[in-house]
Amino acid sequence: MSSSATPSLPVVTARPESWWHRHQASITPLLLLLPALAAFSLFVLWPIASSLWLSLHDWDGISERRFIGFDNYRELFDDRVFWTSIVNNIWWLLAFMLAPALGLAIALFLNQSVFGIRLVKSLFFFPFVISQVVVGLVFAWFYNPQYGLLNEVLRAFGIEGISPLDSETGATFAVIVAGLWPQIAYCMILYLAGLAAMNPEVIEAARMDGAKGWRLFWHAVLPQLRPATFIAVVVSVIGALRSFDLVAIMTAGGPYSSSTVLAYYMYEQTFLSVRYGYGAAVAAVLFLIMNVYIAFFLWRMLRREQA
Amino acid sequence: MFPTPIQDRSRAAQAFYRASLIPALVVWLLPLVAIAFTSIRSIDELNQGRFWTWPEETRFVENYTAVFTQSPMGQFLVNSVLITVPAVALSIALSAMAGYALAKYRFRGSLVLFAIFIAGNFVPFQILMIPVRDLFVNVVPLYDTILALVLFHMAFQTGFCTLFMRNFIKQIPDALIEAARVEGVSELRIFWHVVLPLVRPAMAALAVLVFTFVWNDFFWALVLVQSDEVRPVTAGLQALRGTWTSAWQLISAGAIIAALPPVALFFLMQRHFIAGLTLGATKG
Numbered sequence: 001m002s003s004s005a006t007p008s009l010p011v012v013t014a015r016p017e018s019w020w021h022r023h024q025a026s027i028t029p030l031l032l033l034l035p036a037l038a039a040f041s042l043f044v045l046w047p048i049a050s051s052l053w054l055s056l057h058d059w060d061g062i063s064e065r066r067f068i069g070f071d072n073y074r075e076l077f078d079d080r081v082f083w084t085s086i087v088n089n090i091w092w093l094l095a096f097m098l099a100p101a102l103g104l105a106i107a108l109f110l111n112q113s114v115f116g117i118r119l120v121k122s123l124f125f126f127p128f129v130i131s132q133v134v135v136g137l138v139f140a141w142f143y144n145p146q147y148g149l150l151n152e153v154l155r156a157f158g159i160e161g162i163s164p165l166d167s168e169t170g171a172t173f174a175v176i177v178a179g180l181w182p183q184i185a186y187c188m189i190l191y192l193a194g195l196a197a198m199n200p201e202v203i204e205a206a207r208m209d210g211a212k213g214w215r216l217f218w219h220a221v222l223p224q225l226r227p228a229t230f231i232a233v234v235v236s237v238i239g240a241l242r243s244f245d246l247v248a249i250m251t252a253g254g255p256y257s258s259s260t261v262l263a264y265y266m267y268e269q270t271f272l273s274v275r276y277g278y279g280a281a282v283a284a285v286l287f288l289i290m291n292v293y294i295a296f297f298l299w300r301m302l303r304r305e306q307a
Numbered sequence: 308m309f310p311t312p313i314q315d316r317s318r319a320a321q322a323f324y325r326a327s328l329i330p331a332l333v334v335w336l337l338p339l340v341a342i343a344f345t346s347i348r349s350i351d352e353l354n355q356g357r358f359w360t361w362p363e364e365t366r367f368v369e370n371y372t373a374v375f376t377q378s379p380m381g382q383f384l385v386n387s388v389l390i391t392v393p394a395v396a397l398s399i400a401l402s403a404m405a406g407y408a409l410a411k412y413r414f415r416g417s418l419v420l421f422a423i424f425i426a427g428n429f430v431p432f433q434i435l436m437i438p439v440r441d442l443f444v445n446v447v448p449l450y451d452t453i454l455a456l457v458l459f460h461m462a463f464q465t466g467f468c469t470l471f472m473r474n475f476i477k478q479i480p481d482a483l484i485e486a487a488r489v490e491g492v493s494e495l496r497i498f499w500h501v502v503l504p505l506v507r508p509a510m511a512a513l514a515v516l517v518f519t520f521v522w523n524d525f526f527w528a529l530v531l532v533q534s535d536e537v538r539p540v541t542a543g544l545q546a547l548r549g550t551w552t553s554a555w556q557l558i559s560a561g562a563i564i565a566a567l568p569p570v571a572l573f574f575l576m577q578r579h580f581i582a583g584l585t586l587g588a589t590k591g
Contacts, residue, residue: 032404036465040424044466045423046438048435054437122577125573130569130570131525149337190584279433279437
């Protein structure tokens, strides 16, 4: 191309080569990255390091920090509530694995082209769009022993006065059900996109070969939905481990810390018990658990990048 | 197409399918329907324990007016807007730049930087909580200000946004950028005049999505602010619950008001929203 001669562009090539001009190709990316990197370092990267360091200290948030090595972690080991949080987080994780499956079921149900289906799909997606605070409020009320819908229904079967959120054994599961509601909606939308992007020829070829129903689904459809499944599982795992809002809104970890999770216990220890170092240690444990999944996600993402 | 298009089935099956959609939807949204009903109920009806029947008389105007006159809900809404809009705009601006740098320039460590942005986006908030709060309380005195929330959300959402923008910009043909380069267009002008116009749809998708993320945030609103003058609608609603313990009609109306902006945005920009959310769900 004979570019410098084109009159239409007010080009700078005619000027003598400045330092900036010679180096702009290598400096520009740095310049473009700088603001994002600065913000991210200040509010994400540095706080992580700082929290990990803080977890080795005893601190009430005001007076001098005292280095105590791994004492916080040692204490965690004998902390009954900490283990309750771990167990509850495991329940959250297990239960949240239902979200991809149920999301897929709803997506299959809705993957038709009939009049008004687009509106129906978006209404099904609703729970994900609204705030978890609202979800928590709605469900707290749903479970209410005096006028909740749950009891209204149970009364028809002669059962009265069930209050899941006041039960030490039931509270966690009641909160998890509330958490599943938006999570299923999220997975549903991922699968609807996956279904729309499927290669119809593969399906038709499988149909030609006489596959139908469950076999067709298992051998021709599900393999094509793998990217959607991967993301649905990842976001569900992350969602389960991050659960905080619903616990805070619906039970505040109670009764007697029976429904607490790591994310909430950390908050509670830090602000209500004013034990910043101990709270940081709880956060560190949650962070380390999460890292397993983050590493897995990165590994897959970057492997795809190199392929 | 899977499952088999309903049009290929018997008439009875079609009729059954169509007829089943509405009940399925009602069951799925039952909790929301109930709260919508309650928000227009009279207090007398509620006191009689009539929560799940059709409201006898609608108190739509009274209840919703009461929310605004008897609580700082209006203020909370304004705060939410003041927090969300700048945070979204800033994080999209930052990530458009960073995403372009990571997508179209080859330099050492670019993949590592990309990985850091992705990983950071999944981190549990609790590992950031104490230092970020400490920063705003003791280092830059912004605790309990709208700016604190704007800055934090801007920074945190940059992780997700950069992942998104980088993957989108990666799809732009290199030839376009090369052509401009050969013409002698400066690097920053290429970004501004060639790349940015092409990524507008991605920015729209991202804006809708991140708006709902930030609008619905509860945790940071709890950690970084405490007064009604700066509280966003999520934390505000939770606070009102303490004062209106039995005024369910007001709490419900408040919940509907808090949910409305992201829902409206979702309906208006549905295509963008879903495009943003399902990025990566279709290939890989």
